[in-house]
Amino acid sequence: MAKVENAWRALAGAMGYPNTGEVVEILDLNKVLFDPVRYRWDEGKFKEWIRKHFKKLPLMPEKLYPEWRFNHQVEDDGSGFNFEGRNSFICVYAKLKREGLWDEVNTIRWVGKTGEIAFFPHRGSEGFRQFIIKNGYGDWWLASKDCHWGLRSRFSGAQLHFRGYAGANDPTNAHIDLHNPGDPEKGGTSGSVMELPDAIAHVHEDLWRRSHSHRWWFLRTALVNQGVDIPVVH
Numbered sequence: 001m002a003k004v005e006n007a008w009r010a011l012a013g014a015m016g017y018p019n020t021g022e023v024v025e026i027l028d029l030n031k032v033l034f035d036p037v038r039y040r041w042d043e044g045k046f047k048e049w050i051r052k053h054f055k056k057l058p059l060m061p062e063k064l065y066p067e068w069r070f071n072h073q074v075e076d077d078g079s080g081f082n083f084e085g086r087n088s089f090i091c092v093y094a095k096l097k098r099e100g101l102w103d104e105v106n107t108i109r110w111v112g113k114t115g116e117i118a119f120f121p122h123r124g125s126e127g128f129r130q131f132i133i134k135n136g137y138g139d140w141w142l143a144s145k146d147c148h149w150g151l152r153s154r155f156s157g158a159q160l161h162f163r164g165y166a167g168a169n170d171p172t173n174a175h176i177d178l179h180n181p182g183d184p185e186k187g188g189t190s191g192s193v194m195e196l197p198d199a200i201a202h203v204h205e206d207l208w209r210r211s212h213s214h215r216w217w218f219l220r221t222a223l224v225n226q227g228v229d230i231p232v233v234h
Helices: 007-014 027-033 036-053 061-072 083-098 124-134 192-208 216-225
Strands: 105-111 116-121 149-152 157-164 172-180
Touching: 007 061, 007 083, 027 061, 027 083, 027 105, 036 061, 036 105, 083 105, 083 116, 083 157, 083 172, 083 216, 116 124, 124 149, 124 157, 157 216, 172 192, 172 216
Parallel strands: none
Antiparallel strands: 105 116, 116 172, 149 157, 157 172
16 A cells, blocks of 8 residues: 555554554444445545555455545535544544543434534434433423423533434434533532523533634643543644
């Protein structure tokens, strides 16, 4: 394989995985990035990349797809795995991992640039909804606005918000809100009156100004300040 600038292999090294050889695997990421529908959409560009960089066709080219996707898969609207998208994705991954929810992700259909992914849960949409309710998530502060169901963390600050849709083939949305209204992570409950200023900031910053207020470096800083370990991404 020709030597190329390779964010996937740099990440593998940063996470302590072998990062040389024909196939480089990052165990937490390989399976979730191989979404069957996404693969069919990308197959033409992916195989063109293989023909360019490999002298002979690998025996199982689909094993290389997660690496190709992480390095190259970008949507027409600029979302996907460009530099900003990779760093945004790693922030969501790290936060899900911290909250014990990463293993609930089966495959990822789409990633954005401001801390969001569209994914399919192992348990299905309803099973996942029931699971996170039992783990303290709730329909607070318009969490289910404009979707079939929505649940957010009960804690304030940089927290996860999930939105599910009615169709069986629709993915679940997960995103980080930097101004989630809720209780302090340490201490008692705060109540709606005390949470109102955060709720106003949430609407203004997390919704109206998201494209500016949720760039990957803002996400990264907020999570690092929570003690979340963020791998290095190029």
